[in-house]
Each structure stands twice: as structure tokens, then as C-alpha cells.
Amino acid sequence: MKPTSPQYQHCLDALNASPFFAALDQQVSQELLAMFTFEKVLKRDTRITGDDDQEFYLFVTGRAKVSVFHPETGREHIMSLLGSGDCFDVVSLLDAKPRNTVLTALDDVEFLTAPLSTVRKWLLEHPDFNKAFLPYMGNQMRQLADQIEDLALYDTEARLARLILRHITSNAPVHGLRLINDLSQETLAAMIGSVRVVVGRQMKVWKQNGLLANDRGQWSVDDLQALIAKAERQFKI
Incomplete structure (x- = not known):
């Protein structure tokens, strides 16, 4: 995204408000934003992630759900909800393996996208970014652990x-x-x-x-x- 884009300041504000990126220096945030592309989808828009979708998403406005489905019954389980400032997919960002999930917009949604490989490379080149990355990743893992505990107990x-x-x-x-x-x-x-x-x-x-x-x-x-x-x-x- 270029600084001349009409959505640039709007997206930069969202980046600064994200728990994932809030601690970054302003110059670093601008550098990061440069590798993203702005997109907007309508409520109920669905994206199936996997081998063909190696994108990293940063949500600007709106909500989305991340779901998995039983291949025979079609029964849905929602793994997480994402709102303004949240990211997807942090797991694939770490292990470079696709996840077969369905991303569905619960509202009209604005988000930023960049190839996972590009974000991964940027992450390796900015080790100070781990100060923000690790707590956010820990929170994501805790949410999944809470789900397992709830279902079991x-x-x-x-x-x-x-x-x-x-x-x-x-x-x-x-x-x-x-x-x-x-x-x-x-x-x-x-x-x-x-x-x-x-x-x-x-x-x-x-x-x-x-x-x-x-x-x-x-x-x-x-x-x-x-x-x-x-x-x-x-x-x-």
C-alpha cells in the first residue's frame, strides 16, 4: 500500500491499534504497511484457506469467524473470532504449512493482505518485533487451549x-x-x-x-x- 492511497492513514491507524503491531516504531509500521494490499468484502463472504491461499490477513474493521467443517456431516466448529487489529494465520506464519479452514465475514470487513512468505521474511529481519509477536501468539494458543479444556471438562x-x-x-x-x-x-x-x-x-x-x-x-x-x-x-x- 502506498502513502498516496486514500485508505493509507485509516489502515495505519488500525495497524497502530493492533495488539500485534502496536509497539512498533512509526517508521517500521509504515515500512510494514507498504507490503500489504487493502481489500474489502461484504458480510457472508467466504474464503477457503489451504494450499491455494498462502496469505496473511490483518483485519482493519469488521469481524470474521475461522471455522472447520466435518467432511461428511458438514457440522461446523468455530475455532476463533477475529476483529479489528487481529491477524490470520499466525500458525501458518510460524510453520509454513497451510491450514484447511474457512474464513467467513460476519460483517462488511476491511482487511490487509500480504503473502505469508513476505511477512515471514520481514519477521526474520526484524527480531525486535518478537516483543509484540510472542505475547499475541501466546494469546492465540491460550484461546485454543481454553476451547479444549471447555469441551473436555x-x-x-x-x-x-x-x-x-x-x-x-x-x-x-x-x-x-x-x-x-x-x-x-x-x-x-x-x-x-x-x-x-x-x-x-x-x-x-x-x-x-x-x-x-x-x-x-x-x-x-x-x-x-x-x-x-x-x-x-x-x-x-
Whole structure:
């Protein structure tokens, strides 16, 4: 991307706000931005990653989900949600191996792309960048570890509660949610290894009991302590 591009400053601001790149010197950020290309896609746009897609993505605005599907049943599991400042695919950036995932826009999305090989080379030439890279990578690995723990140890109600707690953005009196506040019950179910009808029933009960509130399709948490108690309940042996 050239400095004369109409999206240049907009994208530079997003780069500076990213947890992946925020610590970079301004000159280094500008150098990094020069190797990216700006793209914009509409809500529900889908990209299948793998051998034919060796691109690194940096999200500027909007949200996307990273999913895997069972080849026979078509059942979906959402591995992660990406928002402004997030990157994909950090794993392929490290091991140079493609991942077979589906990237789907949940909103109209703006993002920057560059070949993984180019970003990998840049990473090797800027070792100081690891100060930002390692914590971000650690956070990505922790999210996957949390998913494994949830599926192995907790029932559906606890998994849903733990998902919501991970996305709380504010303190009392009303706790808003980041990234998942307006997602469908089907999408939430795909994030915790359940099905839409089970998640819908649970959220209805929580709303009736005052744990959750919904205002014009936007979910929030009204009783944080009660939700924490739900999240701590493991499978009964």
C-alpha cells in the first residue's frame, strides 16, 4: 500500500491499534504497511484457506469467524473470532504449512493482505518485533487451549457461560460483550460444540432469571456473579 492511497492513514491507524503491531516504531509500521494490499468484502463472504491461499490477513474493521467443517456431516466448529487489529494465520506464519479452514465475514470487513512468505521474511529481519509477536501468539494458543479444556471438562451450560465471560468488555452496572454481542444462537453453538436449540433454550432461561439482557439484539450481562457460578460447574462424575 502506498502513502498516496486514500485508505493509507485509516489502515495505519488500525495497524497502530493492533495488539500485534502496536509497539512498533512509526517508521517500521509504515515500512510494514507498504507490503500489504487493502481489500474489502461484504458480510457472508467466504474464503477457503489451504494450499491455494498462502496469505496473511490483518483485519482493519469488521469481524470474521475461522471455522472447520466435518467432511461428511458438514457440522461446523468455530475455532476463533477475529476483529479489528487481529491477524490470520499466525500458525501458518510460524510453520509454513497451510491450514484447511474457512474464513467467513460476519460483517462488511476491511482487511490487509500480504503473502505469508513476505511477512515471514520481514519477521526474520526484524527480531525486535518478537516483543509484540510472542505475547499475541501466546494469546492465540491460550484461546485454543481454553476451547479444549471447555469441551473436555464442562457441560454445555458452563461452556456457554465461559464463552460469554471471555468476551466481557466493561464493568458494573452493565457488562457489554465484545465480538459476540449480536451473534446468532447457531453461531454461538458452533463456538462451544453444541446446537442452536440448546443454546437458545439456555439463553432464554438466563434472560428470564436476570443473568442476561437483550436490547434490540444486543446481549449484555446483568448478573456477573451468577454467570461466573455457572461457568465453574464441571461435568458430574
